[in-house]
Amino acid sequence: MTITALPSWLRHDDEFSRLIKATDGYVLQVHSLEPPRRPDAEILLCDPEAAQRWVESASRFGRPFRVALPTYGYVVAFGSGSEIVGVSAEGPRPSWPRDAAIRVARSDPDAMARLVRNWTEDRPAELAGLIWYRLPAAGDRLNWPWPAFRAVLEGRAPRRELQTVRREPEPGLIEIDLVNAGETEMPWPSPVDFRWKEGEMLAADGLAGYQVHPAGPRGIRLQRGASAWDRPLRPGERRMVAWLRLGVP
Numbered sequence: 001m002t003i004t005a006l007p008s009w010l011r012h013d014d015e016f017s018r019l020i021k022a023t024d025g026y027v028l029q030v031h032s033l034e035p036p037r038r039p040d041a042e043i044l045l046c047d048p049e050a051a052q053r054w055v056e057s058a059s060r061f062g063r064p065f066r067v068a069l070p071t072y073g074y075v076v077a078f079g080s081g082s083e084i085v086g087v088s089a090e091g092p093r094p095s096w097p098r099d100a101a102i103r104v105a106r107s108d109p110d111a112m113a114r115l116v117r118n119w120t121e122d123r124p125a126e127l128a129g130l131i132w133y134r135l136p137a138a139g140d141r142l143n144w145p146w147p148a149f150r151a152v153l154e155g156r157a158p159r160r161e162l163q164t165v166r167r168e169p170e171p172g173l174i175e176i177d178l179v180n181a182g183e184t185e186m187p188w189p190s191p192v193d194f195r196w197k198e199g200e201m202l203a204a205d206g207l208a209g210y211q212v213h214p215a216g217p218r219g220i221r222l223q224r225g226a227s228a229w230d231r232p233l234r235p236g237e238r239r240m241v242a243w244l245r246l247g248v249p
Contacts, residue, residue: 006033175242
């Protein structure tokens with residue numbers, strides 16, 4: 001039998017020592033330890049510096065253990081009095097009050113990669129391994145994608161590369177795509193500036209939440225408002241975000 005232990009238990013030397021001696025092992029959970037306190041406060045699922053301190057503290061008990069690290073995120077809603085009115089990880093959009101302040105908390109793959117790298121190079125003998133909560137799934141919009149998870153397991157930050165691709169399916173028609181060519185999710189960029197060399201713009205429209213604004217005689221600016229319910233661009237995802245119709249000389 002193994003148990004999950006919290007860092008606050010490490011302060012109770014005698015009691016914790018007796019507890020872990022009665023088990024076959026334990027997992028030290030270093031994520032999601034405190035609820036967010038205010039809508040404007042930082043939401044940190046896992047503090048990497050604190051996690052390293054807790055691992056060093058746990059090692060003094062002389063029993064092998066594993067550390068649980070996060071890959072997930074969640075959405076939290078605050079009421080008008082800054083109180084928490086709900087938390088959601090997956091499933092349909094909750095029926096929270098319309099005036100609720102919505103925040104998204106996400107685990108940081110770069111920070112977790114640094115922990116993996118640091119513990120690979122130098123760790124207490126008692127640290128036997130890592131456990132991840134939770135494994136990526138294709139439909140999980142609040143979890144890392146698999147390419148990001150693989151990069152973190154290797155101890156490196158996932159590669160980020162967002163491309164703007166121009167297509168001309170017929171003369172005078174330009175279509176603009178965003179392509180996530182990296183290993184992790186990317187937020188929708190705003191603004192996105194686009195220019196062309198010749199031709200008068202006859203019509204244009206934005207897609208995927210973007211609005212088109214003129215930016216000089218041969219340029220446009222795509223702007224998009226941010227929403228807590230936006231799903232970021234996943235690795236390999238390609239989305240058309242605007243089209244332009246130009247007068248053909």
